[in-house]
Amino acid sequence: MTMTIKITPSNHPVSDAERAEKLAKPGFGKYYTDHMVVAEWSEAEGWSEAELKAYAPISLDPATMVFHYGQEIFEGLKAYRQPDGGVALFRPEANAARFARSAKRLALPELPIELFIESVDALVREDAGWVPEKIGESLYLRPFMFATEVGLGVRPTNRALYMLIATPAAAYFNSENAVTVWISTEYVRAAPGGTGEAKCGGNYAASLVAQKVAAEQGCDQVVWIDAVERKWVEEMGGMNLYFVKGLGTDATVLTPKLTGTLLPGITRDSILTVASDLGYRVEERMVSVDDWRDGAKSGEITEIFACGTAAVVSPVGTAKSAMGTWVTGDGTPGPITMQIRNTLLGIQHGTVTDTHHWLRKVLQ
Numbered sequence: 538m539t540m541t542i543k544i545t546p547s548n549h550p551v552s553d554a555e556r557a558e559k560l561a562k563p564g565f566g567k568y569y570t571d572h573m574v575v576a577e578w579s580e581a582e583g584w585s586e587a588e589l590k591a592y593a594p595i596s597l598d599p600a601t602m603v604f605h606y607g608q609e610i611f612e613g614l615k616a617y618r619q620p621d622g623g624v625a626l627f628r629p630e631a632n633a634a635r636f637a638r639s640a641k642r643l644a645l646p647e648l649p650i651e652l653f654i655e656s657v658d659a660l661v662r663e664d665a666g667w668v669p670e671k672i673g674e675s676l677y678l679r680p681f682m683f684a685t686e687v688g689l690g691v692r693p694t695n696r697a698l699y700m701l702i703a704t705p706a707a708a709y710f711n712s713e714n715a716v717t718v719w720i721s722t723e724y725v726r727a728a729p730g731g732t733g734e735a736k737c738g739g740n741y742a743a744s745l746v747a748q749k750v751a752a753e754q755g756c757d758q759v760v761w762i763d764a765v766e767r768k769w770v771e772e773m774g775g776m777n778l779y780f781v782k783g784l785g786t787d788a789t790v791l792t793p794k795l796t797g798t799l800l801p802g803i804t805r806d807s808i809l810t811v812a813s814d815l816g817y818r819v820e821e822r823m824v825s826v827d828d829w830r831d832g833a834k835s836g837e838i839t840e841i842f843a844c845g846t847a848a849v850v851s852p853v854g855t856a857k858s859a860m861g862t863w864v865t866g867d868g869t870p871g872p873i874t875m876q877i878r879n880t881l882l883g884i885q886h887g888t889v890t891d892t893h894h895w896l897r898k899v900l901q
């Protein structure tokens with residue numbers, strides 16, 4: 538099914554010179570492109586025609602439900618410059634499917650997969666000049682949806698707004714410094730039956746106080762452990778975790794199993810395949826904090842990295858917690874971390890063969 542998006546180009550796009558200046562140092566979430574996509578939903582009429590138009594503030598009644606009860610979801614995906622000068626999206630169908638699952642969990646309407654894909658295609662095409670050129674750089678796309686019914690009654694909204702915005706993103710990778718993490722025993726990110734599997738703003742709102750504690754402890758990020766037994770490693774901030782056991786071709790690459798309280802990352806899923814393609818043994822299983830500490834101390838765990846769309850792969854070094862402090866590796870990214878990162882980034886940028894058909898070419 539093809540849905541159509543009404544295209545109303547901005548009458549005040551930034552000049553080529555200003556855009557070039559911004560793209561020279563893109564940062565992340567610092568600049569937004571000239572356009573956005575908007576579609577409205579109501580229980581009575583379903584989805585309206587989506588419109589691509591000039592990026593602009595929106596106006597909402599103070600009693601709009603999202604401000605009071607947090608009924609909101611989002612996604613994050615990237616468009617990458619290709620060697621032929623074209624632009625490709627990485628696995629947008631997977632983001633579309635997860636967006637629909639998040640919507641269901643938050644009692645929001647499911648955006649049709651085709652509309653999600655068409656909206657990202659349209660925005661990337663219109664704002665293609667905003668896709669940076671260098672390897673590791675990208676155009677980050679942020680689809681989101683929230684309750685727009687006006688009223689303070691607590692119930693699923695009968696109106697919602699879908700929006701899509703885009704921001705150029707610098708290459709995040711810091712090859713000198715592995716991330717230092719704080720394993721939080723005080724706070725919980727997600728409990729069985731909760732919203733841990735959904736990509737919703739509320740999960741982040743609830744996590745910020747732990748992030749503050751981590752910073753006070755001199756750490757960059759929080760690592761979450763399970764809510765019930767308080768011993769199983771789940772994920773790190775907004776990223777999934779990987780542990781490498783052993784060395785060279787004998788290494789096993791493993792990641793905590795999806796139990797319903799972890800966010801099922803698309804980068805995580807892609808790395809399961811990439812690591813296996815590279816010849817490593819790959820496992821999804823429960824990893825306890827004790828396994829981590831003992832493995833780091835004995836040297837059995839040789840590398841740890843976190844992964845997600847925004848930063849792709851980030852090495853993890855020191856872990857601090859109420860149970861002590863321990864270090865994995867020497868503070869620099871390990872060889873398998875680097876190999877996986879470079880392979881994935883190569884696929885995304887079209888320099889490594891895309892054997893799994895993960896790229897969606899938007900522009901040639």
Ligand SMILES: *Cc1c(COP(=O)(O)O)cnc(C)c1O
Pocket residue numbers: 613736772774775776777800801802803804805844845846847
């Ligand atoms: C988005 C997100 C991830 C990573 O998912 P990707 O699809 O790889 O970007 C991991 N954990 C949390 C909590 C997230 O919100």
